[in-house]
Amino acid sequence: MPKVQNTQSTRERGAGRPFKSGSNASPELPTSLTACKKQVRNVTRLLTRQTLNSATRTDLERRLKALTILQSQMSSAQTDKTNASRYHSIKFFERKK
DSSP states (O other), X not given: OXXXXXXXXXXXXXXXXXXXXXXXXXXXXXSSHHHHHHHHHHHHHHXXXXXXXXXXXXXXXXXXXXXXXXXXXXXHHHHHHHHHHHSHHHHXXXXXX
């Protein structure tokens, strides 16, 4: 079978598009710690751009603050969960004594 070439250029496929704020920026908060860390990293990278207007910059700063608070809450909940599972058997044996 002959190979079909892709006739679209990289510009038509969407590579190199600038960041669009507003409805396209994901407004929902992540549900896992790794997703939260990825979004924090993404927002900090976006904030390093010099071409952002002031409204977008303030929105990103607010989002970064909310994400860092959420990240700290998730990490403390995760450590509590691992400690609870680690010492569950010890508590069980102590109750049986």
